[in-house]
Amino acid sequence: VSFTDVHALLHAVQAGDLSIEEAVVCLGELRAAGADIATLDTDRQRRTGQPEAIYGEGKSADDIILILERLHAANQDGMVTRLDDDKAARIQAALSNCEWHPRARILRLPSRTPRTDRAVRGRIAIVAAGTSDLSVAEEAAVVAETYGNPVDRYWDVGVAGIHRLMAHMPAMREASVIIVVAGMEGALASVVSGMVSAPVVAVPTSVGYGASFGGIAALLGMLNSCAAGVTVVNIDNGFGAAVMADRINRRMEDR
Amino acid sequence: VSFTDVHALLHAVQAGDLSIEEAVVCLGELRAAGADIATLDTDRQRRTGQPEAIYGEGKSADDIILILERLHAANQDGMVTRLDDDKAARIQAALSNCEWHPRARILRLPSRTPRTDRAVRGRIAIVAAGTSDLSVAEEAAVVAETYGNPVDRYWDVGVAGIHRLMAHMPAMREASVIIVVAGMEGALASVVSGMVSAPVVAVPTSVGYGASFGGIAALLGMLNSCAAGVTVVNIDNGFGAAVMADRINRRMEDR
Amino acid sequence: VSFTDVHALLHAVQAGDLSIEEAVVCLGELRAAGADIATLDTDRQRRTGQPEAIYGEGKSADDIILILERLHAANQDGMVTRLDDDKAARIQAALSNCEWHPRARILRLPSRTPRTDRAVRGRIAIVAAGTSDLSVAEEAAVVAETYGNPVDRYWDVGVAGIHRLMAHMPAMREASVIIVVAGMEGALASVVSGMVSAPVVAVPTSVGYGASFGGIAALLGMLNSCAAGVTVVNIDNGFGAAVMADRINRRMEDR
Amino acid sequence: VSFTDVHALLHAVQAGDLSIEEAVVCLGELRAAGADIATLDTDRQRRTGQPEAIYGEGKSADDIILILERLHAANQDGMVTRLDDDKAARIQAALSNCEWHPRARILRLPSRTPRTDRAVRGRIAIVAAGTSDLSVAEEAAVVAETYGNPVDRYWDVGVAGIHRLMAHMPAMREASVIIVVAGMEGALASVVSGMVSAPVVAVPTSVGYGASFGGIAALLGMLNSCAAGVTVVNIDNGFGAAVMADRINRRMEDR
Amino acid sequence: VSFTDVHALLHAVQAGDLSIEEAVVCLGELRAAGADIATLDTDRQRRTGQPEAIYGEGKSADDIILILERLHAANQDGMVTRLDDDKAARIQAALSNCEWHPRARILRLPSRTPRTDRAVRGRIAIVAAGTSDLSVAEEAAVVAETYGNPVDRYWDVGVAGIHRLMAHMPAMREASVIIVVAGMEGALASVVSGMVSAPVVAVPTSVGYGASFGGIAALLGMLNSCAAGVTVVNIDNGFGAAVMADRINRRMEDR
Amino acid sequence: VSFTDVHALLHAVQAGDLSIEEAVVCLGELRAAGADIATLDTDRQRRTGQPEAIYGEGKSADDIILILERLHAANQDGMVTRLDDDKAARIQAALSNCEWHPRARILRLPSRTPRTDRAVRGRIAIVAAGTSDLSVAEEAAVVAETYGNPVDRYWDVGVAGIHRLMAHMPAMREASVIIVVAGMEGALASVVSGMVSAPVVAVPTSVGYGASFGGIAALLGMLNSCAAGVTVVNIDNGFGAAVMADRINRRMEDR
Amino acid sequence: VSFTDVHALLHAVQAGDLSIEEAVVCLGELRAAGADIATLDTDRQRRTGQPEAIYGEGKSADDIILILERLHAANQDGMVTRLDDDKAARIQAALSNCEWHPRARILRLPSRTPRTDRAVRGRIAIVAAGTSDLSVAEEAAVVAETYGNPVDRYWDVGVAGIHRLMAHMPAMREASVIIVVAGMEGALASVVSGMVSAPVVAVPTSVGYGASFGGIAALLGMLNSCAAGVTVVNIDNGFGAAVMADRINRRMEDR
């Protein structure tokens, strides 16, 4: 018998197709070949402030379950992003205690140790241009909250009706960081950044059609913002924006 | 319990999973967090001449229903573009009085107040190069008609057989605006613009294969038209062309 | 002897290198071969409302002089765009009565018949985001004025300081057409279009650096404007925007 | 006489080609037409924390001098970025008290009021991958220092010899923000971000050849960083990175 | 009757729809027209060291079966890459003795002559940045092993946690070639190449989202590696990397 | 009732949902609005040598049936390209006498007048690099044969094993035109063109993976051929190559 | 002493820096190393119908002179394309008997054997859209004439004034091949091809600005022509179009 990953091997044991003795031999071979599919980085939280997260797209449900089990065994928080409904259901069937955020497409498997949020944190304002951007905006919001930050959501306040944005401006100015989520031409980032002194993290989304090219138009728009003070993350990368905002917030605490 | 949007919350109430008292609390929390998915711009028609429209792609049927209900409650016209057959059917099942234009992929939910078209309007000519461009051309036509403009349709008159176009030229010259819809190389816009004195709005379509790159070839062709007087909207954006034509037509009325 | 263009032939005559008799023969050969470098379209003004213009980039000063002379002989207005200082100087040396607009890079050689502007025209508002966009904005302004339209200039009112734009909004709303000129992310077009009911013609400029890619960022931004009613011309194409605005203005007059 | 900008008009006055009386009339016409080339945003510092800066590329020396004079008249700091040696020399010849940073290509004209830096600021670490990146890195450094932040420079510590970077890691970890400047594949941002808990602002540079495509390779590399916590500014935009870092630093102070 | 390929013809014979006599005629016509779908290159192994492989994507299961049968008839090894589960199952149903590697998506039909691996071969180290890259990395590993090379697998050792990589460095340095498989920004190739003297073959993967553009970010990152000694194969082309590594290994043997 | 195309109207008549009288009224309205989906170009064959063909992708089966019926009513040949199996089956169910070429994805509905091929025609050689290119190559072959040209097929003779190509060279040299069909890097076109004096028409295919970008690599390769005499058609455009070859062949006959 | 090319060596001999004896040794070393800069393909004319041509861009005048001398020594025609004025002057100074076509940027050094054009040839029509395209169109014309084909030139007949084209149509229809040269959107190719039965070879030019992207807009426009029968060569490649036309013309003769 020949195995290319640990998971298949364990299933074979479970199914009775492989004896314990054989499994031990196979495992040794696998290890010798370095075939463990994932190398956990359990030190990351200490180093960077955030634990490792699992990018769900392109991974099978089986592979994700395996990694979550190993994180849980190490008593670490597990968080999977970019999950579709099907895979989420299969993972929830396999692992109890999962928390599923369908709009944000995030699944969490908390560690056994309850998180103790620190007392005082700056608020993170998350501003989304349109209803179609909400999946990405919610990803940012759920991740930021998971890491212990208070979040204010401002949904559907794009520049086509700029008075909607103006109405929220006094509140937004109080935030320690502002995350702007917008598709199409992404102009919201420039407009916001020209009116505040907070750092602005812009997230282009793939919302749009034709010459939006899956988010390139918004990405370029944000990179070329005529209002300085805007930095940009990858298209649809709500997760990355939340990590940046969390780092800024933690840095303020440290002082 | 935890909700990320109003709609899910209301369904939970409807399903009896949430008491009215709990719902009130949750709603307060949601509002505090700014989680309403859409911020209606009921002032847009006064400001710009056209009411807000809903871009249907990438929104769930549930979200669209919610927005339509709120527009209807405010006695505003509701118009959804880029809808596929499945979502249209689900929305029609939920909301009576919808009007569905399958080729144009537009669904309308008219307000309770009947529209009173103004007496005299210039005609809008819509010229489509090929049969495959009709979905986009019909989107432009239905939107223009919805906003109260008389429309003349010239279908399948591309430059491969230029006599077809020439036959219609005298009639086209009478239009107040001409919308040209073409895929592939988009040459129709240049040829038309060189023969008329009306403003020309060009809509590149994603029709074509290989190196048409989803409409880029037509888009670039129209932007680089050797005949001045052509302006361009996004790929497949029949809606945007109709709004521009409507603005020009209204502006003439105002004078 | 063998000539590839009329101009070289005439210079040879002038220099005494070619007798009149020889020249007549050569001219016949050239004509037979269709080698005249330019085929004037003296009918264009009647057909489209605007006379033919000469795109100056990539043409030699000699070729431009030749074409201007022929237009002048036909008593037509001559207008050359995208001219640099050197070529402009050489043309002015050859042809008296030229008018040179250095910031707009436009040279005009008016016909001998004075233009009689029609009495009443809508005003064209031209809005430029930054000082670096002025060359393109001036091109639009000079062309629009040349065609007989009154122009209002709003310079350096980009969205980084949106109050500058707001201050001019009441005046802008009176325009019959608004031309928005912007580089970088081009957000100005969206913001303006969301606040007016006039048709908006957007001109992306090549102003910016890095990922503006010579104006692509602004072009995409404007094509993807979340505020409908924006149409777009080629990068830096102030001329094309002015032609469109002129067409809209004439159309209004015709009614 | 006809003028398209204030500057030309003033030179005409200076040269005696225009009387004071004529100038007054022309100025009125210019103002009516909105032809002032620049609309100062003297309120920006209050709103966003940073004063307006002048992007020098594509502006003539004359236009820059005019803007600097007006900023100086308003007793504001003037800072010009992306200046080449020639224009810098011409500006310095016209305006005394300028400060010229040749490697950073920044020219400053300080206001008459000395800056009073606040007492305690976090340090900004600026890390550059190679010697060819220094112009951009110095732009970031000079801007950050101009805004009152202490800066630590780590030059030429790219990943081709990763031990060079490791040696500086303990010091870098103390920074409140880290700016990473790199061309070619831009891998330095990922490596740094995986080892620190500070927010990381990445600046892709146009350094490289062939398929670096003027900085696109580094830009994409940084946007796709496998280590979260990286946000990105435009290619070669050291200025924008410094503004972001300054905003983070100020925000910390405010708390 | 009319056939466009041999396979359809043979099925018609099998189904009794075509007599043997008719089939002979049709086959002659087909051959005359050159309609055999594949021209085997049975000499390739002698010339280049590796036998011909079948690229499975875009070929029907029927076409693949036909080619495998003909290779088998010629007693050659058959190897199909980029196969999905469905087609693999259909091929296995038709041809016994197939070997299916699901993660690598490779199906092999060994020749009847057992391979005799040469005694001494350098080891090939295959380093993968993340779990999502394993399909491509396994493709490289299975191909390299099929060609008789010993392979060491280092999975999930990306630069976000660079200590994971450092731990394996002494072992990697012993390899005769190193294959680096990475998506996102592809920084792993630069980091590895800066620490070893072995030739490095980099495989960009299409893992990533947004501005990874299906692997372009990683491809550009690797092509622009600041550490020389990296060469690159096509996106997701684990097969091509293994062929290169095999060629290097054989060349060493030859000496 | 309201109809947007003739077809829907006719189905309503057929289903008894619309009386003949109502239908007549509706048809008049439709015609007035120019809503006929297709404007047949029955003169094309006389003008250009080839009849109009129907591009099947993006058209519904219903629309295609309608157009075929109208062509048939005008006793013209009907040919549909780029058809998938499902739509082909639905069309065949509606229209008898159709001819379906599955590998070429072409459906033909011959006119009632039999074609009389002219006596003497040059042979067209079609050369395909790999088995995956056969669908495109067969499209070229079927179209060329439909237009009355004798075709020689050379399949799977790519440059990876160049002796396969060399073996056929003497025969290929006799062709009046050579069509080269290749994906991946498309090198076959250069190699063939350097060895023959016939005109070469190159068809890039979308075969390949990763950085072939859906055929861009082959397209660019063929456009940049170092061997002159290669001209190129769109990606996967076997149809266009056949039309060009047919034109060359007819031109020879005319002489 | 050490030389990297033959030319440098010969100059050293000429300058007296290298004795004849030393030169003989160095030449032997160079030859052993394969360092001759060019390998003449004197057999090409027999194989493909056209002699080898020299692409002048990126080669030094010295290298071009060396190659021309060697072609002349072999009594072959020499033709250099893409030459600028400076290099042309330096070559003409070194080699007498050169023929320089400045607009076409072609320099010829005819062989000592006079060409004997065959009696009857089809005419090649060359159609150029605008005056700025003439350099490329003349390149095609001069090359076609050099190869013995009669050429008809139709200059400045772009689609902005389509009546100019229509006037020439009866004459164009008689051509054996039509070469269409156009920049901007390249629509001329589609319009011409829809009206003739001759094969059309389209040459996109880099004329245009902004989003013409150096000819990409025209290239894509021509590749996506809605009128079949158009094939395309590289941007600005008048030479390649002429070779294709010459091949078609010769093929007709052969019959």
Next chain:
Amino acid sequence: VSFTDVHALLHAVQAGDLSIEEAVVCLGELRAAGADIATLDTDRQRRTGQPEAIYGEGKSADDIILILERLHAANQDGMVTRLDDDKAARIQAALSNCEWHPRARILRLPSRTPRTDRAVRGRIAIVAAGTSDLSVAEEAAVVAETYGNPVDRYWDVGVAGIHRLMAHMPAMREASVIIVVAGMEGALASVVSGMVSAPVVAVPTSVGYGASFGGIAALLGMLNSCAAGVTVVNIDNGFGAAVMADRINRRMEDR
């Protein structure tokens, strides 16, 4: 006084503008700020087999001189690539003992310790498609020779005349590595790789025009080679190819 780099400081000392005492203080400040422009990696040769090289483009002559001096002081070989004639002359004026290879654009400053080439090395074959590719090919050749490898040059053997290549094939097959240098469509890499068993390193060059896009066509062609065993380096990166070849050659020696 304030300095931003060591070099300026030293020049100030030299010019007498700075006393030794002041210089010591400034140097300390500079070092504290990490302002040394370059961090030498003197350990690289031990780690990777090749010493550090200096990429000359975008560095000033002054910066290059400074780095070379420091390498020389450390008794290391200095090699600068991508140098133009002007900078090379200025460096040679400053540093004696430099070796300048003009066609390869490489300048070397050898260390004081003579290199002792190891006895037996495989030969590296370098194959260039055209004369315009020679600058890149020579870069590869000079670097490979500098690192102690015997090199065979095969110049101007592109696939347009494939017999030229065939003639050299027996010799090429003996090489331990083959470097293929080609612009335009880059087909040479595929043709060579299909005929040899040696590893092939392909270098796309920026030679070509129009749609070669500065080497992208060749780059994509080589990445998509239908003949496996080709790996690719950056456009025009002869240096990188030579480093890869050197690594392979050294690895063979080690065994």
